Amino acid sequence: MKKSDRELGMGSDISRRDFIHDAGLTALGLSLPISGVAAAGSGTSDADYPPTRTGLRGSHPGAFEVAHTLRDGGAFPAGRKLNEDYDLVVVGAGISGLAAAHYYRKRFGKDARILLLENHDDFGGHAKRNEFHQSGQMRLSMGGTHNLEHWLFSDTVKSLMAELGVDVNELQRKREFAYGRNGEKGPALWFDEQTYGENKLITNCSLGDGANQxxxxxxxxxxxxxxxxxxxxxxxxxxxxxxxxxxxxxxxxxxxxxxxxxxxxxxxxxxxxxxxxxxxxxxxxxxxxxxxxxxxxxxxxxxxxxxxLGNDSPGKESDYPVAMFPDGNASLARLQVHSLIPNVAPGTNAGNVALAKFDYSALDRPDAAVRLRLNSTVINASNTGSGVTVSYINQGQSYQITSRHCVMACYHVVIPHLCPDLPKEQKTALKYQVKRPLLLTSVLVKSSKAMDKLGITGARCPGRMHDDVYLFKGINTAGYRHDFADDGPVPLVFWGAISPPKDVVHVKDQYRASRTKMLALRFEDYEREVRTVLDGMLGPAGFDVKRDVLAITVNRWPHGYSHDYLDLWNPHWPEGEAPHQIASRPYANITMANSDAGANAYTHVAIDEAFRAVNELP
Ligand SMILES: Cc1cc2nc3c(=O)[nH]c(=O)nc-3n(C[C@H](O)[C@H](O)[C@H](O)COP(=O)(O)OP(=O)(O)OC[C@H]3O[C@@H](n4cnc5c(N)ncnc54)[C@H](O)[C@@H]3O)c2cc1C
Structure with missing residues (x-):
């Protein structure tokens, strides 16, 4: 029977926005000690610390409105000219933008003056850290990209990893986490009452593993x-x-x-x-x-x-042999930022980065060679002959700066609005990149006891908004420890995307329809959804949805995966003529990075494309 909001605990005092869990404990200095890593000196209070923000994150309110105004034909007043001139301006501080800054310094020298402009209130793009504090402990979860598919790495990516001190073999070896498939009773399938008429958990069951069941x-x-x-x-x-x-x-x-x-x-x-x-x-x-x-x-x-097709068995779900940090690829982004701006977290390295507290006030200091400016949406980048003029909006004000070079490491679909004078063919190709929306919701719960009792570490939920839910622990690297045996507070990751309506046919229309649905949902809608699942799946094992949900961070990504080409929807283009290749052509002093430039939604592709974009600069 459908439960009321009250029964689901919707009125409970959990964090919706900008709330620091256990604020009292933190104020008393009882949160996790961070040895050897910059823990103090932050110009931001804990409540302001972007990784601890909850509620609607990912593409959070305030991050996308300016770009949507441009998309809808709106305009902004000419920006106030700042007395700032750079060697490089990077648009977008995701993995690709951060890598572009790195490669620029390699090519043009460490003294190069670089500014990264990012529309979100945190850096990393899809590499987003969700940080919770509870009962004196810090618990990490991932807000976006997390797998390092290291067997696909180019030599360029391998070198960057080596420079950042990232040992992917160790990250893989020390990953006990297995996407909710490694409970005592194996993988599980959960049928929900609203869709299937009854709540039913079936353990030791995987639709993709007919071989062993x-x-x-x-x-x-x-x-x-x-x-x-x-x-x-x-x-x-x-x-x-x-x-x-x-x-x-x-x-x-x-x-x-x-x-x-x-x-x-x-x-x-x-x-x-x-x-x-x-x-x-x-x-x-x-x-x-x-x-x-x-x-x-x-x-x-x-x-x-x-x-x-003549194989013996219906299929075998294999363990995906990825390397992973305890906050996903946010650790990689943090290592990149630290290497560009060491003062954000002195003493940080790949062995302790998961614990490092970053001083966000050090990101944008006038005396630093590299500056990273958050909450800044670029609205225009124009070649001027000898360089580039870049305009952006920050806190509703528009500003203008100049630079010798500019790398566009943002979503490709927005670039025609920022560079309206690009050749028509290139603008059409850039607009071809309609990204796939994705949803990753981190829910901090009091303990994993209910799941332990059921013998599971996660379940697939074919009838629900998030197709998969799993416990996020068992990644003991980068200084962080959260063992499977720990029965304290633990993040649960709800993972998937919002299904488009069935009557939408073309795949790009499916993405657009899914994006519209995603943006129309309020935080309360996501909250109700995860509470309904937790109550129905874990309630019978003692989970009290009113008591045991501690915090919810919804990482919604309306512009998620790059549009890698699909058999049914995309033709084969001759080499050099695929949309992403036309889209990525250099445009005088401006070049194009981002994983969109590789039409491939991977972290390592974002890095490879940054390398190319920097080397294409005149
Ligand atoms: C939920 C999720 C899970 C994923 N999981 C994986 C995974 O496990 N493994 C993997 O390899 N890949 C994964 N990916 C793919 C991911 O897109 C890439 O790995 C990589 O993070 C892309 O980096 P990027 O820098 O190219 O783009 P982004 O991370 O999108 O960074 C671009 C940045 O530019 C900003 N920007 C856009 N427009 C402007 C503007 N006008 N002004 C200023 N800034 C702007 C954007 O907001 C963004 O922050 C995942 C993606 C998502 C969304």
């Missing part, structure tokens, strides 16, 4: 109609090659031309109720509904069905 027995437990259950049983039991007679090339071409759900419809006879289970399975991984993926993309991402 008695699927018949598990499917008998699914609260689905009899027809859907028998279709699913038939599907998982099939051992055949539905593409027999086709050459490898023909089979590949076919799998790239049919959507994943259509493939299962046609070759396994699955109906809509059965297929619904797989709809949101890749909302986090790919950032899209299953219907946007080709069969080839779905199967290679680990969705079940390989056994329809």
């Amino acid at each position: 008695d699927m018949d027995a598990l499917i008998d437990e699914f609260p689905l109609g009899e027809v859907a259950r028998s279709q699913l049983k038939h599907f998982y039991a099939m051992r055949t090659n539905v593409l027999k007679g086709k050459s490898d090339e023909q089979a590949q071409a076919y799998l790239k031309s049919i959507s994943y759900p259509d493939f299962l419809r046609q070759h396994a006879g699955l109906g809509e109720e059965a297929l619904q289970l797989f709809d949101s399975m890749e909302l986090g991984g790919w950032g899209v509904d299953a219907r946007a993926l080709s069969a080839s993309e779905g199967l290679s991402a680990g969705m079940p069905g390989l056994h329809l």
Whole structure:
């Protein structure tokens, strides 16, 4: 039965915005001791410290309105000319912008004067740190990018990691965290009452791991109609090659031309109720509904069905061998910032960065070679012959500065509004980059006892807004420790994206529709959602949703993953003529970075593209 807001604890005194948990303890100096790392001297109070802010984060209120005004044809008054002249201005202080500053110093010398302008109130872009303080302990969670897919690293990225002291092998080795799949009772699937008529947790169950499970027995437990259950049983039991007679090339071409759900419809006879289970399975991984993926993309991402192609088993969910910091790639961004502006956190290194408290007042000091200015949205960047003039808005005021060079490390879709004189072809190509919205909500709860009792560390929730939920602990690196055995406060990560309405067809319209939904939801809507899931899933194991939810940080990313090309939606372009390649062409003293420039939503791509952009500067 649907619970009232009161029953869900919606009125409870948890932080909604700009609240420091356990403020009393912090004031008494009882928060985690930070040895050997700059803990004091911050010009910001704890309540102002961006990583501890809760409520609506990610693309937080105040960060995007200026850019949306430009998008909608609005204009701003000419900026007040500041007496500031730089060698380089970087637009966007995400991983790519920070890397651009690094490579600029390598190419043009350490004395180069650099300004990074960032529209958010924190640096890192998608590399966002969620920091909670509770019962005298600091608990970290991730607000965006977190996996380091090190096996894909170029030599450029490997060198940067080495310079920052990042040992990806150690980060991988010391990661016990396994995306909620490593509980005593293995991975779990949670069916919710609103969608399926009853709340039901099924343990030792993964839709993508038909190889190691008695699927018949598990499917008998699914609260689905009899027809859907028998279709699913038939599907998982099939051992055949539905593409027999086709050459490898023909089979590949076919799998790239049919959507994943259509493939299962046609070759396994699955109906809509059965297929619904797989709809949101890749909302986090790919950032899209299953219907946007080709069969080839779905199967290679680990969705079940390989056994329809002559393989022995339906699929095997593998451990993704990534390296990870305790706050995701925010630690990487922090190491980058520290290397550019050492005074933000003297003594910081890769071995203690997770504990370092950054002095945000040191980010933008006139005497420093590198300055980072937050809450500053660039509205124009124009070539002037010998350099670039850049205008930006900060606190409602518009300002103008000059520079010899400029690297655009922001989303590509915004660049045509900032550089209206770009060639038409390049503007069209930049606008091709419609990013995929993503949602990552960190919820600090009193303990993991309820999950421990159920024998799980997370569950997939096919009927809910966030497709996955998992405990975020077991990453003991960068000075931080939070063991699985610890039964104190712990962040739960809710992960996924907001499904677009089913009647929206084209994939870019799906992203836009999902973005509109995401921005229209209020904090209370997200809060109600996570409380409903926690109550339904963990309530029977003793979780009291009114008592046990301590803080909620919603990291919404309306402009999330870069638009990497999909089989069903994007043609193959000749080398050099793909939209991202046209979009990334240098424009006199301005060059283009960001992972959008690689049409590939990876942290290491953001770095590679920064390297290229700096080396293309005249
Ligand atoms: C939730 C989420 C999870 C992810 N997980 C992973 C992962 O696990 N592994 C992985 O490799 N990748 C992941 N990614 C992809 C991620 O996009 C990249 O890894 C990388 O962080 C992109 O960095 P970037 O600097 O290119 O872009 P961004 O991080 O987007 O940085 C660009 C910055 O420019 C700012 N900006 C935009 N316009 C302006 C303007 N006009 N003025 C000033 N500033 C502006 C933006 O606000 C932003 O802060 C994830 C992304 C999201 C959203």
